[in-house]
Amino acid sequence: MEWWKKAVVYQIYPRSFMDSDGDGIGDLQGIISKLDYLKELGVDVLWLSPIYDSPNDDNGYDIRDYRKIMQEFGTMDDFDRMLDGIHERGMRLVMDLVVNHTSDEHRWFTERPDYYIWKGQPNNWRSFFSGSAWQFDETRQQYYLHLFSRKQPDLNWENEELRHEVYKMMRWWLDKGVDGFRMDVINMISKDQSFPDGIDGDGTPHFFNGPRVHEFLQEMNKNVLSDYDIVTVGEMPGAGTEDAKLYTGPGRNELNMIFTFEHMNLDQGPGGKWELQPLRLTDLKENLEKWQVELYGNGWNSLYWNNHDQPRIVSRFGNDGEYRKQSAKMLATCLHFLQGTPYIYQGEELGMTNVAFASIDEYRDIETLNMYKEKRAQGMQHENLMEAIHAKGRDNARTPMQWDASENAGFTKGNPWIPVNPNYPEINAGNREETDSVFRYYQKLIALRKEVEVITEGDFKLLFREDEEVFAYTRQTADEQLTVYCNFSATPRELPVPKGCVLIGNYPPQENQGAVQLRPYEALCFFDGNKNGGMDRGKDGENG
Structure with a gap:
């Protein structure tokens, strides 16, 4: 059996995990200092959100240089020390691979404009971060496509040279010893080359699971992935079970598993994530049943409730008040006994909760800030917007890891880049030895996966x-x-x-x-x- 089928993955958001030098930003030395904690938890694989050189317009998902470490996080020597420390403890490291787009400060953007998507006249596609998905460039007198921030131009995967540059970079990291990739929005790399308008500006039917995506992933597998004993997971919004069978099916030679978003969209209205509606449990059951049954023998599931883009599950589908510990453990039980590879997001093993900052000025996430500005301009009430942000904002997952009851939750001796959740004196890793701690319960679930074959x-x-x-x-x-x-x-x-x-x-x-x-x-x-x-x-x- 492939090793990753019994593995449990732990996602680290480096900026918020542990700060070693007092600048208020988590870093690689901070991660090194907590490797024994992760080993104690029992996880097998650490997945790091991007640590590459970046201007940080979208917290590192806008990459300026794929072969450099972001200065705030440390150096390549720090990285090598961290990787050695992970391997010495019998764990593995998965890197975040962001190759749908780069930063507009990447040298390719000026030196190789053919690596990007340009048009004389834009279509009506909207960006996921509000506004048009096209930005006019004065130098070229053309528009470039950016499905996310305007500082994140989309790469042109139709260009064979670009693809092989990406493969070379992937091999470089794998030759350093990393153990796999989590691939950011990888099912968006192939766009319909006629670039038709979308209904109400929604371009997703023309780039979710696009026309050549399987061809590109099979080429990537042949050129890179098949030469290494690694794990691959593709983040794939808009991918259903039939797509998943193609992406992860035995003999398809693409990826090991994908992240689905369907179960994460069940508590929103037709207007999208900011339109709140309560979860109907029957909807959740029906959805997870579909993925469990249809991928059985035909692919592999990734199992998650939380990540850096999702609010905290105990606040979302559980009860983060009187029954916080019980509901955190219940949600973990429900997920970890399904078939697939479970993913734990930092702090989930402590039952960390959503945060309700009083002021929009305390938020840092570009998606949240752009949405707030746009909706306020349309006349929406501040109170209603804040209610939606408190429930669904990505910064819920990005507040600093709560290590202990000391100032700033033990995350930093400086001023944290984003405020700490004020409930840290009660909820922190210092309490993990308590007999009823959420941490100890996660330890047991992780151990059972190794022992009980039926899981x-x-x-x-x-x-x-x-x-x-x-x-x-x-x-x-x-x-x-x-x-x-x-x-x-x-x-x-x-x-x-x-x-x-x-x-x-x-x-x-x-x-x-x-x-x-x-x-x-x-x-x-x-x-x-x-x-x-x-x-x-x-x-x-x-x-x-």
């Missing part, structure tokens, strides 16, 4: 399909069965007792005679099987 291999069956409060399912092989019960509500529930012993749960054990009494936000996993994988552990149940 990796079993099929998926949804239970109680119409239930709006309980997410329950089974995972089954010929020898083993898991039954997972997750209460997504504060309402106590009674469910039938399944086969097997309690493997793990997020409350102290109780007798389940005749029926399982699920407490608020309770998660219970039952194991039944002939093999030893987890049986001994399950005799008396685990709690956290």
Whole structure:
């Protein structure tokens, strides 16, 4: 079995992880100082958001030089030390690969304009960061395409020379010893070359999963990926299960897995992410069932609730007040027993929550700030916009990691680049040894993935399909069965007792005679099987 199928990935957002030099910005030396913490958690792979040289218009996703380290983060020597430290602890490193676009300060932009997309007249496509996706360039007297910030011109993947420059750069990093790539918006690299207008400026039908994307990824695989024992995951907004089968299917020679966005869009209205609507649990169950069933044997799932672009899941689908710990553990249980490779985002293992800054001036995210400015100009109320930002803004994930109860949560001795969530005295890594800590629960879930075969291999069956409060399912092989019960509500529930012993749960054990009494936000996993994988552990149940 490929090593990444049993692995658990931990995403680090370097700017917010740990600052070693007091400038208020996380850095590579800071990461080095916390490698033992990550080893203690038990994760196998660290994925770093971009650390390359960048003017930081979009927090490093605008790359100026792919072979240099951003000055704020350190040096290439720091990187080499970090990589050695990761490998010495038996972990691996995945780099963020951003090749849909570069910074407009990349030397290619002036030296090789043919590496970018230019038009004499723009179409009506809108940028994901508000406004037109086209910017007029005085020097060339033409418009260039930027699907994101105007400082992030899109690369022209139709240009064969450009593609081979990208492949050369990828090999350079892999030869240094990195263990894979998370590929930023990689399903946008192929654009419909007729560049038609989009309905209401929506160009996505013409560049999501574009006409040559599979050809390009197969070429990349042949030229680079197939020569290394690595893991690849593609960030792919707008990709469904049929697309995923093509991107990740055995024998397709493209990528190992993709990030889907479908389950992350279920709590928004037709107007997009800023139009808030409550999650219907039946919608979430139906969506995750589809991905579990359709990719079984035909591809591989990546499993996530959180990342640097998403609000904190315990505030989003859980209860970040009275039942914060219980709901953080319940959500983790629900995700980690699915088939696929789980991704943990920094602070998720502590149950970190969303933040509600009072002023728009405390926010740093370009998407949030552009949206606020645009909507205010259209007459939308400040209070309504702030409510949406508090719920969905990307800075919810980007507040500094909460290490301890000291000033600035132990993240920096300086002035942090973005304010710390004020709840850090209660929620921090210093509390991880408490018997009921969220951290200890994540440790157990990670360990179980190594021990219990059915978690990796079993099929998926949804239970109680119409239930709006309980997410329950089974995972089954010929020898083993898991039954997972997750209460997504504060309402106590009674469910039938399944086969097997309690493997793990997020409350102290109780007798389940005749029926399982699920407490608020309770998660219970039952194991039944002939093999030893987890049986001994399950005799008396685990709690956290």
